[in-house]
Amino acid sequence: MTAEPEAAPETNENNRFFRLLNRVSDAGVIAGGCALIAITLIVTYDVIARFIGHPTIWATEISGYLLIAVAVLGAADTLRRNEHFAMTLLVDTLRGQVRRWVSLAAWCVVLLLVAGLVLGIAALIANSARFGLRSYTILQVPLILPQIVLLVGFAILALALAGRVIALVRQLRTHTTRQE
Amino acid sequence: MLALVVLLFFFVLILAGMPIFGAMGTASLAGVMLLGESDTPLLNLALTIYQTLGNFLLIAVPLYIYAGTLMEVAGLNEKLFKFARVWVGRVPGGLGVATVVACAIFAAICGSSVATAVTIGLVAFPALVKGGYKPPFSGALIAAGGTLGILIPPSIAMIIFGVLTEQSIAQLFVAGALPGVLLAALMALYTMFFSKVAADPEPITWKERIAVTREAIWVLLLPVGVLASIYSGLATATEVAALAVVYVIAVGLWTRTLTRAHFVDATLRATRTSVMIFMMIAFGQALTEFFTLTGLPQLVVDLVAQAGLGFVAVVTLMVLIYILLGTFLEATSMLLVSVPIMFPLAKSIGMHPLAFAVFVVLAVEVAQIHPPFGINLYALSGVGKVHIGRMSISVIPYVIMMIGMMFAIAFFPGIATWLPGTMR
Amino acid sequence: QGKVVVPFATWGSPTHVNIVSFLGALEAALQRDAGGRITVRHYPAGQLAQDVDMPIAIPTGKVKFGWITVLNWTGLIRDVGALSLPTAMTMESGAQASDMPGGFKEVLDKQFRERGATLLAMTDIGSPAIASSKKIVGPDDMKGLRVRAPSEGLAELVKQLGGAPVAIPFGEVYTALQHGTIDAAVIGFQGIQSQRVYEVSKFAIVPGSFTGMGMQGFAANLQWWMGLNPKDREIIAKAIREAELASRAAIIKDRAGLADQYRQEGMDVTMLDSSMPQFAAWKQATDPLLAKGATFSKEIMAPILAAGNGK
């Protein structure tokens, strides 16, 4: 059990899919970082504006949407750096090949979960689009906008998880061949 | 019954090394499907995650993490630690005491417990180990000291409690101050007597003390600024986190300790840490909703309420329930699942809302340092490369301290209510 | 016949008079008519969904039956915005306008049904109050104040009266008033009690229905509702109607008690009514907003204009 990032299996991979994945993950975390900076500025602006007697009515709502960007767009990059919390105390005690199988199974399940979630978010967006759902505030923001950000974040994560599964399968194969 | 099966399944997934957010999501989705009350479980999961992440009050979470990361890259945490060191380093276990003091001061800036543990840990941990403290002891000390982040105001946990119970967040903040200082004092005393390490060997002159304090003045002004902003009405408890970020950037630029590269690095790191925490919050909420749907938490509370037990027994049971919850939920989920049903129970046995708030925050603190999901332990094992198993043993005395404080608050609510009372 | 559970989701404080009175009457009626076969399971305090989430959670079926702030559905159903128009309606005439044939419960339910939900009951928790640090009696007193406004319509009202609307979450109103972050807050009359606003602001006014109606609704997922056994549905609908009436009565009683309580706490409480000289000024100052109601459907405006102008 350690948060010390062990090298992710996909870091050894180098082909078109993984190059694209890296680029998309980078773009995601940078967009998330920009959203974090934007939240800081917006909230600060709101405080100052209210102090001088001209409060905004949009700051709270917009920062709420940006929060979604901060929370999900960097998910793939966080995965690539193995920074999501996991408890590997028990798995670490397993023998090499057994351990690889267990890991593969675990990450396949996470991939399925996130892929399913992407479908769920797509259904949510379809529902919001059908009714033209908007926020109830003055801004009347179409709610598909923040929902699309959510979709993008988890879609990138699904892609990264697929990469993780591919890398694990290859690792498993390499070691099987070596044993033979 | 189904709830217990799903709980077991959840633990199996965790032990298989699945990331915690994945285990929470998988267990909750499987549970909801087995429950069979929903025709669209995937859509429901999506909606839960969308609802959770869109909550404006959680904006304070990434902002506090951002402020902590910026302070670290600008070297402000080092200045803070040095300040604590020159003033209290000459007592037995002085470095350890200095760490607690640095945590307490940082807690008055930052509302997050992980951010506090990591920010102080990055400077304090190497210093402690170099000073002869065992790594697990040092890690446990910082992990526990970090939990002060949510007891000493400002506090994300108090913000969430305030929203759930419609209590004044400012009053809740004040309520946590005295218990926070008391807990810090307990931790310092424990370190003095049990670290088995003598005082900081480096002699310190008054001249040095004044020089270091002058160096640290920008950090020391920050807690004052944070509290002044909230209590003067300049900013709300949530907004003040953004002001802290801007302040740290300004100080970093002014003292020329924050470069462009630092800034970019801190921004991306804070983003990733936020992602990691938000994933747990969002999927934790999904798991929480599943348990809510099974009616298990309500059932437990009803049983306790109807058993006609006395005050002592109910408080003890509440402590036990919270320790249990803390073994499988992360902080926000713990608050979301427990507060709506425990708050009425606490009221029914005559507990003051502010005292109950402190009681719950202490329970969350315990959860953040006790295995298997003590998030601060993970964070510290990342900072110091300490084995989590050994740190889990060293952390036991702090768990006992916090549980002791929970009972103390229940029996002497004045510890929590006195300070807010004087402010009317 | 099998057991039926009605999952009922609410948010905010579980002790809100609207929740307590409705739930109590609903459970009693079901117990009487179905003898324990049909029960309610309450998910309080936003455990399943918060107020703002209901417009998605109910139509998608995540929440089967939930307590809603009708006004918060403007993003889905534009016409609900008409309920925030400033009118001279009283709580009694509002209840009439809601229930009568062609009343707004009927009109809105038709629109709810087009979006996968059904509006089963409406209770007015009363017009929001304005709590303030400076005495407000006439509409002119709002000029230049920073005022917390919880919805689009109320922000429009604050602007119309020359104030600056501020968006501040319910939980932060106390602190914001205490420290002068804002000068006044439009807040539900019950909110003054639950947030102990009387500790931090000296004045409160309930300006008739010029701050709009405080319409809360009880809405169900349409598919779930229609999927119930018709006999059961009839029993539940009857129980809901009883709960609606019981809750309305409880709210009116509660408001009178609250006003007394706030005064005892030292608050200067003004309940604007048509006998007061400022009434006409409020009407005149807010009429331009009512005129904007032309953008809402004729069906929804008919009962509002009938009840609002009549008395």
Ligand code: NA
């Ligand atoms: Na804090």
Ligand code: NA
């Ligand atoms: Na825990």
